[in-house]
Amino acid sequence: MDDLLERLRAGLPAEALITDPDVTASYGNDMASFCAAGTPAVVVLPRSVEQVQHVMRTATALRVPVVPQGARTGLSGAANASDGCIVLSLTKMDRILEISPVDRIAVVEPGVVNAVLSRAVGEHGLYYPPDPSSWEMCTIGGNIGTASGGLCCVKYGVTAEYVLGLTVVLADGRLLKTGRRTAKGVAGYDLTRLFVGSEGSLGIVVEAVLALRPQPPAQLVLAAEFPSAAAACDAVCAIMERGHTPSLLEIMDRTTVRAVNKLANMGLPETTEALLLAAFDTPDPGADLAAVGTLCEAAGASEVVPADTVAESELLLQARRMSLTALETVKSATMIDDVCVPRSKLGAMIEGTAAIAEKYDLTIGVCAHAGDGNTHPVVCFDHLDPDESRRARESFDEIMALGLELGGTITGEHGVGVLKKEWLARELGPVSLELQRGIKQTFDPLGILNPGKLF
Amino acid sequence: MDDLLERLRAGLPAEALITDPDVTASYGNDMASFCAAGTPAVVVLPRSVEQVQHVMRTATALRVPVVPQGARTGLSGAANASDGCIVLSLTKMDRILEISPVDRIAVVEPGVVNAVLSRAVGEHGLYYPPDPSSWEMCTIGGNIGTASGGLCCVKYGVTAEYVLGLTVVLADGRLLKTGRRTAKGVAGYDLTRLFVGSEGSLGIVVEAVLALRPQPPAQLVLAAEFPSAAAACDAVCAIMERGHTPSLLEIMDRTTVRAVNKLANMGLPETTEALLLAAFDTPDPGADLAAVGTLCEAAGASEVVPADTVAESELLLQARRMSLTALETVKSATMIDDVCVPRSKLGAMIEGTAAIAEKYDLTIGVCAHAGDGNTHPVVCFDHLDPDESRRARESFDEIMALGLELGGTITGEHGVGVLKKEWLARELGPVSLELQRGIKQTFDPLGILNPGKLF
Structure with missing residues (x-):
């Protein structure tokens, strides 16, 4: 440890090193819930390529693990520290x-x-x-x-x-x-x-x-209310099948809509089972929204409201963007899933998630990048209740199993990190896993780069 | 050899195997000039995944190299046979x-x-x-x-x-x-x-x-004549800098234009130094072509002719598509380069290529995917003239050196194959090359997959 710090200091300015345990501990983890995190030996904030090289040479010489970090907003624990590691925060290299x-x-x-x-x-x-x-x-x-x-x-x-x-x-x-x-x-x-x-x-x-x-033109957003998630998913499929190119196509379920209203008083329609947001940044977004509105009605939308202005559109986007944060207030804790299925299976995925919520007697809110088939089921639970916590974890896993069954992937955009390591092996299978490990071995023969993540 | 054929036959129908040397020899190479090619031991045309697996198991057991092939239209020798190899033609798996x-x-x-x-x-x-x-x-x-x-x-x-x-x-x-x-x-x-x-x-x-x-709308094409390649490249930069999104943006130099006219009597303007083709498949392509036409004139175009119909547009595209074939008729042989530079360096690349043509006293026609900075300098030469052949090869290499100097790559889309092996090492450098070889080793530890290509 003393040797590590001494060697690091030899090639780094004093302000690039943090050793105060109270401060280094605050670099322990990203925003994922329930992912193990260790205690870093030191946090380094380099300002140049040469300084990063010095850190890696030192780490290699002493066989010390290195955990690179950005803003630690990740949702899979990929940036979590391991015990005795060098946390390498790249936030100061920001030019x-x-x-x-x-x-x-x-x-x-x-x-x-x-x-x-x-x-x-x-x-x-x-x-x-x-x-x-x-x-x-x-x-x-x-x-x-x-x-x-x-x-x-x-x-x-x-x-x-x-x-x-x-x-x-x-x-x-x-x-x-x-x-x-x-x-x-x-x-x-x-x-x-x-x-x-x-x-x-x-x-x-x-x-x-x-x-x-x-830079495209500013996008115009339409909101459509549906009596069921299945009907909203039908609309998504119809929109994509007809060759439209929306710049955004999102679904918020009733749980999400209510959570957002509660958090920020957004005035979203609380009676809807699923709110679909579609946007276009085309030369004539009004015409595109009208065509999509017709498809929504054909799929059973009870209400179709195109925004008249960019400002109105921005408000709807804000509502969507705060969905995860809002769902975090439903109970004391959440687990955020990130299953992506073929677009044609989106309805089955969302309905299946509702069935899983019922089976485990849990609230699971779903918001989804519907156009991509990328769902974020958010399992809401009381983390002080051991039984509910167990059910939350089991439902979280069952959601991933459903995604794989529907021809999807366990992660559309949040990554594997610590959270989904076992599931990565299940999705990839042994042949792919062996090759992936071979690649890791080629780049990092000592295994010092972010150990314990992915595999 | 007998052992190889016997083992292959054990898992393949008779019609999947070609052993007649006259026929197997015809599978020796792709469309690249001057790339070494060996004589295959056998050509296999599998019709199922299981048959491909059988071939690879056999090849691994006997340590026989395997060269996979498609239609052999490649331009870098990547599909060329090596001596004694199994040519694995995937053309019958065409569902x-x-x-x-x-x-x-x-x-x-x-x-x-x-x-x-x-x-x-x-x-x-x-x-x-x-x-x-x-x-x-x-x-x-x-x-x-x-x-x-x-x-x-x-x-x-x-x-x-x-x-x-x-x-x-x-x-x-x-x-x-x-x-x-x-x-x-x-x-x-x-x-x-x-x-x-x-x-x-x-x-x-x-x-x-x-x-x-x-499916986008059919594209409409504009042709603009320029007094110099540099002026045409200025137009390309202006078009992209102004945020246009053409569906095609191509340059043909004078040598190319004349070769195309000679081959197919296309009536392209022979006095132009550089012909720029721009196309749009937007909702209102006429408006986009008008805007681009104005930029061309500002860059010095002597003539700007937007096509009125899709049929006229298709004719211009045909002219562009036959450029490489037309340049092949200029002399008895050609070497087709494929250097891609940052768009802002396109003018320097084309002017530099002209200087190289002059230095080596050669005809080098250039057509380019100008919008991408991807040039295809085609060195035309008499392959029976040893001195001209030597100069052709040297100019070909000098064009790649120029591309690298301008921050570009030796291959934008044709690949490395046999043709540019030495140059790949030069572009990548030793660190990247070592890692690339490590990946190859992970996937193909015996080195039986298309040996002698890339590295």
């Missing part, structure tokens, strides 16, 4: 190094906050789509590590699709460049994509080249 | 297994021809964008192996962005499933993307889940 409107790229350090980048490129008429709910806090490095999604994905895809190239400090401190600054490129295996979603287990991202798009 | 308009996916075998799939999904109002020039012949399996691009990429991206999940037969015959049928998913390392562009060196793709889009 936007370049924005090029001609090349439609940005070059950034990992600690840049998502919303800061979004606003900065917006000033150039550009758009960085990935927009996780935590976008005002979360960092690009964290987004890359967890391959995060958001509300925009139904039209614009996920973080992975916006990462063109990376600079990575490897476990032993060597520097790796992957990918490119160009729009296309196929030189060798796609290492860039391998790092996206690898949860810090293969290397430390210290710079990223990101693809940008032209 | 479209599923098309789902709700989920916007297709599930296909690897031998499905690109254009066949495109037409089949078109009947459902869907669109499979990747459109290499060889789309009437090339297979989806080949497209995945080479990560191929096309004319659509400036708006719709490359093959990699449309591959959601794969079923792969590994070197030892085991079956691997990667990825998903869902719109999103982040469970574990992205093995799907690792296979895309891996040139058959990691496993044999036997099934693919592909993402589809709604």
